Amino acid sequence: MSEPVIVANELVKRYGEFAAVDRISFEVAPGESFGLLGPNGAGKSTTMRMVGAVSTRTGGELSVLGLDPDRFGPEIRSQLGVVPQADNLDAELRVRENLLVYGRYFGLPRKLVAERADELLAFAQLEEKAKAKVDSLSGGMKRRLTIARALINDPRILLLDEPTTGLDPQARHILWDRLFRLKEQGTTLLLTTHYMDEAEQLCDRLVVVDKGTIMAEGTPAELIRRYSTREVLEVRFGSDRNSEVAARLSGLGDRLEVLPDRILVYSENGEAELVRLTDAGLHPITSLVRRSSLEDVFLRLTGRSLIE
């Protein structure tokens, strides 16, 4: 394997007494798509800012493209593309102009920036909007423009902080498709998300982060295998009855998870569990058998669901 492009070792970021990031270690290989999965406030964005060389670490070691972000901030940033959580496109400029001014920040010649701007507008499917005002774009279009802007310097690593938060399902799928193309072209992606489907779609490997520390690391499939069962049976008995019924379910499946609105039965065979349940004289209002997801991994690891 070639040398990693990002190495974090016992990385710490403290704000006063509060440790937003508490000794996180991970490595990202070139061309890899690596995710930080966790709930809001887990320390994902803070980690991202340190890797993006815009926040100074309190402790530990960090190397991006072989350089220390504390000393080589501008140099590292010259090789990154950054898609922040909140759009910060310049609303006073038009769509294409946003790309033009941004390309210049990297010291690229105007002619090259103009060429790339046109290519990237095509990539982001925004050619017809080139002269539009930024404010007239939909949320999904703004995100795509932000991604196009992040690619203007042909970055080695693309950092994406919650890339699809706040987008409707269709816009998310368009965005995933674009990101998948980049991945295919060999761009290294580092992304944070609190959506397990997004992590499953885009990440080769990920870490589950909670309260500033890493809870688990692996490929999505590995994590599911290690921390969950193949299938999950979800049953609902009505909010007030769930906990009461749960007592009678012990012994069912490999493991039970009682949530306020539903009970999850972890098992290799969900249908079989459902049969056992009805044989025992229990009749849930609704039942559903599905494959385990990263949501289940997170629930297992932290005892909480991802989106609260």
Place this chain on the structure above:
Amino acid sequence: MTTLTGPRSDSARAIEAGRRSRTWGAWYVAEHRFRVMRSYTGTVVVAGIGSPLIYLYALGVGLATIVDANLGAGAVDGVSYLVFVAPALLASAAITVASEEFTYPIMLGYKWNPTFTGMHASPLQPAQIVDGVVISVVIRMLVNLVLFYALMLAFGAAPSPLGVFAILAGALGGLAFGTVIMAYTSTLEEDTGQLAMVMRFVVLPMTLFSGTFFPLSTFPVWLQWIGWVSPLWHSTELARVFSYGAAEPIWLTVVHVVVLVGLAVAGWMWARRIAVRRLRK
């Protein structure tokens, strides 16, 4: 270098690519600001020509007729009222540009439409962002003042051959006031009316009490301190020295320059420090 532990080509490429932004970063920010200003070129031109026309005409011609008729030509600081008031209006025009460009656009950049955050995600550094904004505003200010000065010449309001230096005096005043206001605005996490207060209780009184429309010496001594601490008074007096050779001791001229340069540098450095604090959390 021992720090280059990673793949050589990556770090070498990064170091090469970072060089231009390290050197020219502030200019790239200025370029961006000019593009934004272009979207309100109309306002800049109208303000640049229209407002001096109105002021010069109303005060320098209208009001001057009464002043000169009552006090005789040469009664205010030894020159006609038009000649007396014109360099002060020029200096005020610089303050107006500064109070436009160093307040809301700064609030916008940090908070409302955080383009400064976007800039910092690129190779640009916080101090370069501040420098770039300052460069762009100074250039815009000079354009406005050159137009203003041209109109002064047309009105016959700048008799001295050194008059053109009044432009620099005015710009220096705008910069001195502007960088301090920029730094102050940078400290605001939210605008809950502070900027409007600045306009009402700093900019307006400053214009009235800085010897703009009548000499500071007309005031009782206990009010004159407003002028002494006002960058506008210092730049106005300096502009008068150049535009009609206003008589003042040389030490006072030096004081004007020292105060203005001092304020400009202090505000600038302060704004840079806040930029680092805000952008590198």
